[in-house]
Amino acid sequence: MKITLLTVGKTEDAYLKDGIEKYVKRLKHYIKLELVDLAELKNTKALSQDQQKAREAEMILKKISPLDHVILLDEKGSELTSTQFANTINKHMIGAASHLVFIVGGPYGFDASVYQRANDKLSLSRMTFSHQMVRLFFIEQLYRAFTIIKGEPYHHE
Secondary structure, three states, rough: OOEEEEEEEOOHHHHHHHHHHHHHHHOOOOEEEEEEEEEOOOOOOOOOOOHHHHHHHHHHOOOOOOOEEEEEEEEEEEEEHHHHHHHHHHHHHOOOOEEEEEEEEEEOOOHHHHHHHHOOEEEOOOOOOOOHHHHHHHHHHHHHHHHHHHOOOOOOO
């Protein structure tokens, strides 16, 4: 199975890049992981929020295939414990999913077309985080999930 984290925009802060890279390196022992950063829209002052979301949706939908299992990282998604998230990942690995795509949208969230395409929604918290921080939090939780699946001592309950 392959996992992709698809994001709108880039991570700019060095400390976040360092943290993300730390967990990406650790994850190489468990899974094929791809990070895909879509370019932020330019000259958006003349665009409404809905127009921005629609343009981002076009970019997002071009990057996913009909067979991908798409999970939006969205504040309205399911809230799982780390162990529940690990169990979800494990079920996908055992099941028919060959490619999980997790998506972090732009500053205004997702267009309706992206919600329609999604298979699931996952919330990392009821709190709001910057899109850059969400990337680090998600990658760490993904690493934690694999250590739980493998019974390794990283996670404590």
